[in-house]
Amino acid sequence: EDQVTQSPEALRLQEGESSSLNCSYTVSGLRGLFWYRQDPGKGPEFLFTLYSAGEEKEKERLKATLTKKESFLHITAPKPEDSATYLCAVQAGGANNLFFGTGTRLTVIP
């Protein structure tokens, strides 16, 4: 059965304190791994797509990496505006739908 597990469930960082969020997955035939950001009361905002092990993508203070079993979202020198829930999702097999993890709630303290 396809499974996506995110850790930690919640993370509190001081402004400027770098860290990483983890997304481990068990799927058959990975077609893509996706990272989203979700602010309270809003829909998820697309950040990155990763397709194969070894791939990396960057956007401002965020960098996403992918291995055959997990993905990391590295946050470098975070700012309070980076506070949000970060969601990981996978697309596998012949389906077009996304299978989501429960997310990591990040709080960056000034």
Place this chain on the structure above:
Amino acid sequence: ETGVTQTPRHLVMGMTNKKSLKCEQHLGHNAMYWYKQSAKKPLELMFVYNFKEQTENNSVPSRFSPECPNSSHLFLHLHTLQPEDSALYLCASSQLTGGGVEQYFGPGTRLTVT
């Protein structure tokens, strides 16, 4: 309007009411989706429409009835809901390709069933 829009943003309804949620995508995509998001749970896929044809119904109770009149509009008709149906309902769209493809989400409708 840009991206994916949803109306209403908030809805309170009684268990005997009938209401509809509306979604519109302005991205030229050919697939649309309904998700349910409850506290402490991952997003749950409800329905998938590819080129206006429903291709997936994830064992959703019949009190939820989707409608996709064209590739830009998606509705979710609600009737005789239960309190446990209270959640954030999200619409998404994507462009179908042969590989992995990201979905773009609307802001959601916060539904409360009393």
